[in-house]
Amino acid sequence: MGDWMTVTDPGLSSESKTISQHTSETKMSPSSLYSQQVLCSSIPLSKNVHSFFSAFCTEDNIEQSISYLDQELTTFGFPSLYEESKGKETKRELNIVAVLNCMNELLVLQRKNLLAQENVETQNLKLGSDMDHLQSCYSKLKEQLETSRREMIGLQERDRQLQCKNRNLHQLLKNEKDEVQKLQNIIASRATQYNHDMKRKEREYNKLKERLHQLVMNKKDKKIAMDILNYVGRADGKRGSWRTGKTEARNEDEMYKILLNDYEYRQKQILMENAELKKVLQQMKKEMISLLSPQKKKPRERVDDSTGTVISDVEEDAGELSRESMWDLSCETVREQLTNSIRKQWRILKSHVEKLDNQVSKVHLEGFNDEDVISRQDHEQETEKLELEIQQCKEMIKTQQQLLQQQLATACDDDTTSLLRDCYLLEEKERLKEEWSLFKEQKKNFERERRSFTEAAIRLGLERKAFEEERASWLKQQFLNMTTFDHQNSENVKLFSAFSGSSDWDNLTVHSRQPQKKPHSMSNGSPVCMSKLTKSLPASPSTSDFCQTRSCMSEHSSINVLNITPEDIKPNQVGGECTNQKWSVASRPGSQEGCYSGCSLTYTNSHVEKDDLP
């Protein structure tokens, strides 16, 4: 006790806490640790007891103390510390067992209390931290509120200022507008002034001009003259004619003729243009009809019909007139129908185009959002295709196997047909070879496709692996069958060739492993039996002698270490290397090492099948 006291500082309440924590952790430990636990838990108790003893119990008052304790305990509902009294007179004997029990119970209670206290403390702490957090949150929010309030005030102030500015600007604008108006007025008045002045000046100028004219002309300026050698003929060879009313009328006529010609020319041009446009229109219409009618037959039919009727109406109206002449009709007669039909068709086209646009945009959106989705879809499709092909190949292999089995079976029970069978076999072999080559080719194709769709292939990997395994097994079967025409074996092969998936697998493994497995499962009461079955191919097929150990650990029974040396599954080696397989089963009873080395058992069907062999 004194030792304990020196080690532990009584002042440190936290230590007791940690210790109690320790005890609580070790609570679930097996009873072998119980004594130690008790020791641990007795630390706080002991120091309490020690201090208590120094005050409470002395050499003199043991009896009283005991009785006091008994009283106290009984009041708390504990059984009495004294033995059942046989008689009144007899001094009650202290029941050590009861004392110990009480003590134990007290200790348990103490421990519970400590636990509860600790819980409460942690909860208290948690709550305290929560409180702190909330308080900090609160203060933060308060701050935020304050800042936002300040911000709001600032914004309001700014808003007010801006409004003020705006008002000022408005005022300025108004002023400017007024200014502009004023300036415009000034300009206008100046313009009128200027015009007025100009007019006046011009009048003066005209007057002067008139006078000048008179002066110049009236002077009978001798100088104004033409000195010409001889008069030349007119350019058109005609003689000049007198100006008469006739010529005037003729001039008028000519002028109007020219104008008319011009207008006619322009009309012609416009007509030509119109014809061109009509042609284009017609063509467009045709194309629109042809474009719109074939697609969306059902929903569009009605609309198309209506436009069609319009067109046919027009055509009927045109009646006997040929198509061209119909188009040459002045617009007024055809215009309304034309415009209506065009409008309708245009509407259809527009809606159609809009729809298309929507689709396109949708596709675009999808495409833009996750482009790899499309590729993934593609890959998925491709994987599906590949899976289908695998399935087909599987089926093919199955049929081949079945055929082989049948032949083998018949060969076993009938020797007379062996000759026949042989030739059959040869034939079969040939066929198989052919099929094999085909299969190889397909496999090559697979490989190519796999390369191009790596992503799909990655996902396919597992299946491919399985498939390859199956293929390998089948190959081995085939070769085995070829080497040893064992009846039993052939039966086994038959079983395996069923290719019926994992459930069969398990059944088979269980079935074939029963003789070995049974003792384990029977003897293990509550074993920590880890049997992990992992199907895996060796990374490199050439390393034939690698060993995988599988250890099963159980507390009570022996540990069987299964040393399995799986033979290489490479078909050309399998045949001869049957002897390579070693199954070493060692049982070490009473070994308490209890170590479990996580080794995986390589369990191919060949192993299982070989279970029976040694």
Add this chain to the structure above:
Amino acid sequence: MNFSEVFKLSGLLCKFSPDGKYLASCVQYRLVVRDVNTLQIVQLYTCLDQIQHIEWSADSLFILCAMYKRGLVQVWSLEQPEWHCKIDEGSAGLVASCWSPDGRHILNTTEFHLRITVWSLCTKSVSYIKYPKACLQGTTFTRDGRYMALAERRDCKDYVSIFVCSDWQLLRHFDTDTQDLTGIEWAPNGCVLAVWDTCLEYKVLLYSLDGRLLSAYSAYEWSLGIKSVAWSPSSQFLAVGSYDGKVRILNHVTWKMITEFEHPVAINNPKIVVYKEAEKSPQLGLGCLSFPPPRAGAGPLPTSESKYEIASVPVSLQTLKPVTDRANPKIGIGMLAFSPDSYFLATRNDNVPNAVWVWDIQKLRLFAVLEQLSPVRTFQWDPKQPRLAICTGGSRVYLWSPAGCLSVQVPGEGDFAVLSLCWHLSGDSIALLSKDHFCLCFLETEAAVGTACRQLGGHM
């Protein structure tokens, strides 16, 4: 491309005859007529004074030489060199003289625009037209030569008179709703007359031959208005260039605006090709310093070379800050010309004087911009194909076609500053005029154009 030898010239007076056979040019008071092909002098006439204006008659038989200072017009006949005719306007003076389209009448405008005298070469008759308006373009003849429109001003109002050219009879006389009419122009088909108002007011009026007002168009108010007007050869479009730096295209059906060509200083559209004339500084200056010395005596003495480079957009063109408080500010579209096939329109914005804009009329958009090193003086379309000749007053002539651009140095000693140019009607040659000289520039024929274009491509 070949160049003729250089001939003397004065007053930029050099004109091809309308039939394309002859070339008339003036040297002081002498009129020289040459054969276009041989450039031999066909006729030489001597006038009474320095010639200020010459004009071929429409039939290429007569040439009119006006000496405004003396109020004199002398007419020469190509067929009869001894034939002569002298018209003296006397004290009334002379400011303008022109042929009537029949080539037998001469219209002389007296000083102060008092009247227009119509002299006939066939008869003694003289007609007077009073009150002609003193304006930029007051008379215009229809292309077929049948009618003349004349702007008049009476009692502070504008009028337009339409005369029949054959007998000078007044066909129509109507007042126009203009403040101060500035110009009139017949459409090439001779049926529509465009009338535009003074630059103070944006107003275009369109009159039919019979005097009806077809339409009036005004783009905006209170600002300087129209600066230049041009009809498309097809009479379909009327391009109106204005002081706001825009060209507005009106159509001939509704007479409404189809489109507005802004002349942006910054060109951002990568579809538009911007040709930028780049001057290669003469190799001499740098050549002395350049490390591998240039080949000695290789070729003629190089003057500064220029070539076109395709500028990569965005390009911003050089602009002139106009003095706005003076009259006739250098802003707005001062020059407009349609190509003969009406497919292109070339314009010059006067406050971007170095640039020529070429617009595609079919697509109604800017097609190309040429930025020269010096202000563009004048440009003229080839009468046969969409090919634009430009001169800038330098010693080079520039050609643009949809295939590319070309800058050609005019050979000869001394600087031949090309101030003006005019195409021969065949489009085979251009007369290049400088202050004192002229020469002919012969272009490749049609067949060679393709290769030339390719060369231009390389040259660019």
